[in-house]
Amino acid sequence: MNPAVIAAMPVILDLIAKGVPAVIQLINWVAAIRKVAQQSEAWTREMEDAFIASLIATASDPAYAVDPKV
Amino acid sequence: MKKTIRWLSIPAISFVAICALVTSCAQLRPGEDPLVVRAEQTEAAAKSTFDLVLSVDHADRGFWRTNSPAFHAFAEWLRQPQVVRVTNVLPRASAMILSLNNIKGEYVFSKSYSNALVSAIAVLQSAATEANAWSIIITNRPAR
Numbered sequence A: 001m002n003p004a005v006i007a008a009m010p011v012i013l014d015l016i017a018k019g020v021p022a023v024i025q026l027i028n029w030v031a032a033i034r035k036v037a038q039q040s041e042a043w044t045r046e047m048e049d050a051f052i053a054s055l056i057a058t059a060s061d062p063a064y065a066v067d068p069k070v
Numbered sequence B: 001m002k003k004t005i006r007w008l009s010i011p012a013i014s015f016v017a018i019c020a021l022v023t024s025c026a027q028l029r030p031g032e033d034p035l036v037v038r039a040e041q042t043e044a045a046a047k048s049t050f051d052l053v054l055s056v057d058h059a060d061r062g063f064w065r066t067n068s069p070a071f072h073a074f075a076e077w078l079r080q081p082q083v084v085r086v087t088n089v090l091p092r093a094s095a096m097i098l099s100l101n102n103i104k105g106e107y108v109f110s111k112s113y114s115n116a117l118v119s120a121i122a123v124l125q126s127a128a129t130e131a132n133a134w135s136i137i138i139t140n141r142p143a144r
Helices: A003-018 A023-037 A045-060 B002-007 B010-023 B034-059 B061-067 B069-079 B092-110 B114-139
Strands: B081-084 B088-091
Touching: A003 A023, A003 B114, A023 B034, A023 B114, A045 B034, A045 B088, A045 B092, B034 B061, B034 B069, B034 B092, B034 B114, B061 B069, B069 B092, B069 B114, B081 B092, B088 B092, B092 B114
Parallel strands: none
Antiparallel strands: B081 B088
């Protein structure tokens, strides 16, 4: 696990407790990091394919699109 | 709801959550290659972190462009289109992860070039660390 992620965790948890505006995304992030920390073996073929598909899907995700040129 | 959250002390919540996270960190199963698992953990953690940062910026781009231009510029840097696998175009955030995944695949296939894999993990980790730092800065606000 990236030490920076562990170092960030107390701050993120503190922000969640304060109920900052992006609290839902922060909770999702903590849940995802917990899942990552529990990984004990290499991904199965299906998990690998699903992960690659999620990366490819970002090409059409509005949050991943650059600002429109004006 | 907020009163209930305040009633529970913040340090106590943090302590319990950190204990749950750390103690639940699984050890590698026998026979698993630690480098491969480490690479996959890095990929998954980076994807979650980039998702967080970009979704927060996307929620109100105009606000961030005006009030935190450095953060918005970082988000835009993550979004810059990059050519991957010759014909595909992906945002830089995804392209960096996919690049590590490709190097991991080569390492699994050949069981050599571990230096390349270690370097690729370090590169992605540094970007994810910066994204982590931004996620802390931009979601923080002065106590009322």
